[in-house]
Amino acid sequence: ETVMTQSPATLSASPGERVTLSCRASQSVSSNLAWYQHKPGQAPRLLIYGASTRASGIPDRFSGSGSRTEFTLTISSLQSEDFAIYYCQENDLWPPGTFGPGTKVDF
Amino acid sequence: QITLKESGPTLVKPTQTLTLTCSFSGFSLDTSGEAVAWIRQPPGKALEWLAHIYWDNDKRYRTSLKTRLIITKDTSKNQVVLTVTNVDPEDTGTYYCAHIKKWGRAFDFWGQGTLVTVSS
Numbered sequence: 628e629t630v631m632t633q634s635p636a637t638l639s640a641s642p643g644e645r646v647t648l649s650c651r652a653s654q655s656v657s658s659n660l661a662w663y664q665h666k667p668g669q670a671p672r673l674l675i676y677g678a679s680t681r682a683s684g685i686p687d688r689f690s691g692s693g694s695r696t697e698f699t700l701t702i703s704s705l706q707s708e709d710f711a712i713y714y715c716q717e718n719d720l721w722p723p724g725t726f727g728p729g730t731k732v733d734f
Numbered sequence: 735q736i737t738l739k740e741s742g743p744t745l746v747k748p749t750q751t752l753t754l755t756c757s758f759s760g761f762s763l764d765t766s767g768e769a770v771a772w773i774r775q776p777p778g779k780a781l782e783w784l785a786h787i788y789w790d791n792d793k794r795y796r797t798s799l800k801t802r803l804i805i806t807k808d809t810s811k812n813q814v815v816l817t818v819t820n821v822d823p824e825d826t827g828t829y830y831c832a833h834i835k836k837w838g839r840a841f842d843f844w845g846q847g848t849l850v851t852v853s854s
Contacts, residue, residue: 659839661839661840661841663841668846669846670738670830670843670844670845670846670847671781671830671832671841671844672844673835673840673841673842673843676835676838676839676840676842682840682842683842714780714781716781716840716841718839718840721839722783722786722794722796723782723783723796723797724783724839725783726780726781726782726783727780728779728780729780
């Protein structure tokens, strides 16, 4: 099973800032990587799939990049509604599609 | 618009069987390419995929839990049911059902989740 790691575990930022979250896979997953946003008590939300394709309805301030083992999620200008936990998930070895431990973005 | 909602008990005793129901709308599980998954998150831990079922009744299970999981669908009711047998406290967590992006591998719509505690 591919092991996914994310860094940092917590990222403190302010509205308007550009933030970059990292995700690393223990082996190549090609471009088969997704990003999700999760707020407490809410359903997780798919942001990015195929490493760089925004899901339907996702604002263009969210962008994904990377391939093989190194991936990045960038929020170009952090909005108040973006404070949440972000998970990456590989879906190359499908199933199971291993999730990373998450990065919490807070004030 | 696709929506999903989980339902089931909040408290289960060790060794009992846990049955969770996912009720969904916005798609049909007898349409080619459609699939629904169950994912859980133990407290303080990462999300973990448990199982999914395809429109053609093909099923996939997490290897480590394969002997304890059963996933079924009822297309007439737009429901998917996950059964977990012989539960123990490590099965405590929030259980989510999710729609799998058609012909894809990402979970594009999720329910809000249901918290299940396994305790005597």
